[in-house]
Amino acid sequence: MITIEPNRLKGTVTVPPSKSMAHRAVICAGLAKGQSVIRNIQLSDDIIATMEGVRAFGATIEQTGNTLIINGCGLDTTRISQEIDCNESGSTLRFFVPLATLFEGSTHFVGQGKLGQRPLETYRELFEHQGLRYEAGTSKQLDLTIQGQLKSGTFEMRGDISSQFITGMLLTLPLLDGDSKIEITTHLESKGYIDLTLSVLSAFGITVKHDDGYKTFKIKGNQHYQARDYTVEGDYSQAAFWLSAQLLGNEIKVEGLDQDSLQGDREIVRILEQLGANEEERIIDGSQVPDIIPTVALAAALSKGKTKLINLERLRIKESDRLVATQKELAAIGAQIKIVEDQLHIEGVKSLKGGAEVWSHKDHRMAMMLAVASTVCEEPIQLKDPECVKKSYPDFWEVFKEVGGRTDEWSMG
Template sequence: MSASDGRWIAPAEEGLRGRVQVPGDKSVSHRVLIFAGLAEGRARVRGLLDSADVDSTRRCMEALGVDIVDEGDARLIHGAEGRLTEPDDVLDCGNSGTTMRLLCGLLAGQPFHAVLTGDASLRRRPMRRVTGPLSSLGARLDGRQGASLAPLSVRGTRALTGGEIETGVASAQVKSALLLAGLQGRSPLQIVEPGPSRDHSERMLAALGAQIRRLPQDDGSVRVELVPGRPLKLSDVDVPGDVSSAAFWLVAASIVPGSDLVLPGVGLNPTRTGLVDVLRAMGASIDIVDPGLSCGEPVGAIRVRSAPLRAIDLDGPDVVRLIDEIPVLAVAAAMARGVTTIRGAQELRHKESDRIASTVAMLRQMGATVDELPDGLRVHGRAGEPFPGGRVDSHGDHRIAMAAAVAALASSRGCRLRDPAAVTISYPSFFDTLEELRA
């Protein structure tokens, strides 16, 4: 690999210090734009994530007739009140699975035909978990391999039914797609998940005026009940900072000696703070201050300082709460004392890359010892000894790229990262921030 096809990331020899304003939450940003298609009124949205994935959602919503205007650092969004317009071209979701899956739900209740596609990575990701349940409500969804792969054709209807649907998987995207369809249905909808998933949609819909309840069950499952008919009303929104983006700085400051970072205004939704809880259990020095609320989401400032870490075993619901953070958690585990085992993470096989395989490859390229498991990985900790460093391929995956950069900060020689531009999917300013934090 030559210097021309990668980015050099040097070790952080003097630690990381300062304040980090992480970009707006990606999950919340997608939902603000998409729910506007069914809501009335207008909203001034501050902190909307400026990234490739959210840009894909914005372009699709504009193609469907939603008016979105830039006003300085804010976006003025005019609700379409459920009266979307048939697009005159294919809707390109780029690399964003959230965009494609949620739009399937939105379009299921619209009386026209639309086609959704994306880049090569997105066209390989599984869609049947969404298209199947939506078809059972009365919409017609077609695609490759029995509507399992994009491009997807959606022929919506104003006659969607309700009823009870068991998703079979704890997935916020599947649930959100069903809720978007259910809002346009003729009768109540009940969604039963086998376990908890992110609840951004339930929180936002409740704030918009929807009649919705989230009911945890004694057997660990979660039941979400939605009664359509109430109008959704937009109001101004301050999007909280993305805790998944904050995760990279939480791990970096924990494993780079002499570090002390403060991250203000981070979203602390309890369905998303699994990494914070796990790092604390591993011995990390993490404090939450200045708690508050933003668009129905708990927020706060996070202070993190370097500390020795110890290994941990993870499985089940704990993994669901930090599924996107597992690559960078694996970096923390590699710097901890002991052997960390992560199981029940098979969902990672179907992300922008096979994140189990690409995380294992990244750690090995940095000099760590790690075993690949069918549904996770086993990481042999280095007890604080720096990674040797090396050449790392991001596999075009933003979270692998940023996790590798964090590992490089705690290495003796740094690393050369192939395809660093992958970070634009969720955190375009990541490398600029990294350089600013070097003490």
């Protein structure tokens, strides 16, 4: 538990590297033959999980500052069995499940928190269809064992559960014997993350073709990842907290972002412009940007007029039920916010009262949103489980204090 005193922020923040792009670059380098250098890496819990995953496949990784030197396994498939601890990283789990079929023997996946409760049905059905071993434990904790060689072919996949399944297959299929095709059977959500995948694949020498509507992906088989030097760009998902703080009156300058980035969460810039306009009513579609919705909800809570955040179904299957968590914690400090089906309906108020105990729900994005919320509260807030920011932004609290955030150190344990 920490106490956060209301205080306006002032200063310059350099945003951390994109976690999404770092996951993908580490995997591609780990599967390449030869040495890659990945620059601008932050060792969050999620990225550490992915690093341990490629080590399980036989890659070696050395760290020098914020640079990783990765000697890839070159797809030496003779490793007999391995265990991969995904911690709480959904990306690590969903990317590595199909990749593990490239190797002989079984792979056992374990994890922490709610990871074992996040949907994996897409892979279970795929594995059963190809006659591969897929054994999931019965507890809520992740306990999954897979075995068998994935075969090339045509794969029908939903696009409205998580784009991570599609990325997992795009990482894997180019390495199989024979050509493959992915056909998307529903509306594709989080298209921006697929663009990131295609961008990193291309950087490491892999070619994937797709139609304009992202309904069909054609993947040539027998391709090889090529080692290279790669620099990870700044993360718009994390920048969203500081950019929202700007809108709320904090004097924060944000550096380290690529204005031409393919990251879907770059949409935060346009959304905040919309919230800053003096409109009486606005509708914001959250289907493509679920990770920034908590901080968008905070900004909307202090914007003039009414805001409807729609298409938020996928918030329910994140590290927490973010739909419920966002409504509950913002309401606790004075926001006028309610859940209507899979939407958040928000009526702007002039200020937030604070003076309450709030909970991160052990969700890194909730913790950071509530930290920014504290800067516009009238009274201090007490935040339970603040340390969960380690999942994606390990030095968040240090940066928060450097620009004027006031936290009670004693109660951080």
